[in-house]
Amino acid sequence: MEKIKMKTPLVEMDGDEMTRVLWREIKSILLEPFIELNTKYYDLGLLNRDITNDEVTKEAALAIKKYGVGVKCATITPNKDRVKEYNLKEMYKSPNGTIRAILDGTVFRAPIITKVVEAYIKTWKKPITIARHAYGDIYKDVEMKVSKGKCELLFTDENGNEERKLIHNFDGDGVVLGMHNLNNSIESFARSSFNYALDTKQDLWFSSKDTISKLYDHTFKDIFNDIFEKEYKEKFEKENIEYFYTLIDDAVARVIKSEGGMIWACKNYDGDVMSDMIATAFGSLAMMTSVLVSPDGNFEYEAAHGTVQRHYYKHLKGEETSTNSVATIFAWTGALRKRGELDSNKELINFSNSLEDAVIETIEKGFMTKDLALISNFENIKVRNSFEFLEDVKNTLLDKIL
Structure with a gap:
């Protein structure tokens, strides 16, 4: 088949450890045979960040602002042990935090659902997306x-x-x-949340504790309400979706009893906690997507998990690993689909959808990595190593598109 061409570049940000190894394999096995990849490459691996004094991270973020869409591999945020291990000049900040600050973005995290792994909450049938305000509160206290x-x-x-x-x-x-927050940051959070709800055609909830925090949390509530009434109410009505505010304890009760299928916007700390809760309740953090959305329409896709350090050390010793690459694959498909949407490239959109379907179908045929096998009730499981799983997905994809 003729390779799909890309009109506009995608910002590609490489990362660290086992996810860096899988990044290369995903491109080689699942993408490059089918797409003429057009990317602006930035190496955000820890060693290159050290060489460039972390300027490469800022350059990558500015490239996303220029081209509109980026895809990022998981990266190390160094602690004291990492500084010693990699002989770093300094303890660099989180690349994700740097990129979020430059894009002024909101993080949206949603689980990837398969039939072989049941949600712990039996009523949940659809993904629940957490929109986390990634500025201020106790993270800058x-x-x-x-x-x-x-x-x-x-x-x-x-x-x-x-x-x-x-x-x-x-x-x-x-x-x-x-602790503090900024009105313009809250406004960006609100607009990103409303835009993402319209983009995905899902209801949007926002929750805080304004009955206790009558100025701080109430400011969040008021800004969300004012922007919705002035800018988004008619758009939501046209798409037949709903926005409503409720207290966070009420939101928790409502979420548990719901079937899912909504976006739940949370303040920084609430979003940090609830996104991990949602990921665990749906099965695995390795099956959690993450997309950073800026209010002016820039997007950065990545997996919600880290660099899988333990598997990387096994890999370096030549030992077999069974690392779940699903969220990293979905980071690529999400970015490629958005690139296709912005460029009106239907071939790229269709390929992205087909690859995601192939991943799910492969798992639901029983071919999965060890982490999913341990929590699945599926009877005919075939545990695959890190690279066998990618080949399995490719075979399923070829059956779909040829």
């Missing part, structure tokens, strides 16, 4: 251990005027934290 004394919140405006509020009079040892 300031913390302090205190003893007996008075703690105040002080704000000094640009004219030097001060406003103070008592936090607590401490009779003994304690701890305090201060």
Whole structure:
């Protein structure tokens, strides 16, 4: 068959460890035989980030702003042990955090569902997508251990005027934290969430705790409501989808009793926790997609999991691994499909859909990696190693498209 051509480049960001190994194999086995890949390549592997003083991460993010769509391999965010292991110049920041900040994006995470792995919540029939506001709150907090004394919140405006509020009079040892957010970041979060709901034609929920946090959380609620009423209400009605706000404890109860199929927008910490809960309840973090969406229409796709360090060390020793590559494959298909949509390239869209179907069909025929085999009730399981699974998917794909 003639290879599919791409009109506009895709920003390709390579990564680390076992996911880097699989990245190369996915391209070689599942993509390059069928597509004339047109990518702008950036090596976000930890060693190259160190060589470039992490400038390569910023360059990749700016390239996404230029070309509109990127696909990213999992990367290491170094701790002290990694700094020593890789002999790094410094402890570099999370590449994902850098890219999110430059794109001003919101992270959307959704499970990949197959019949061979049942959700732990029996009512869940459709994916539940978590939209996480990836700025502020405790992730940019300031913390302090205190003893007996008075703690105040002080704000000094640009004219030097001060406003103070008592936090607590401490009779003994304690701890305090201060956190913040920005209205323009919350607005970007809201618009990205509304746009993604329209793009995927799903209901959108937003939850916080405005009854307790009458200024901080209430600001989120008010911004979402104002933007919806002014910019999105008619669009939602036209698509027959719904937006509503509820308290986060009520949202949890509603989600558990639902059949799924909605986008649940959460503040930063809530989204961090709930996305892992959703992933586990649907079966596996290795079956979780992640897409960063900016309010001005840029998209970055990746797997929700990390670099699979333990399997990488086994791979280096020449030992067999059975690493689940599904979310990484879906990062590629998501990016290629979006590239196709933006370029009106139906062939690329159809191929992306066919490859995703081939992955699911392969698993539902019983060919799967060890992590899925351990949680599946399927009777005729054939456990495949990291590379055999990719070949199995290719065979299923060829049956579909030839």
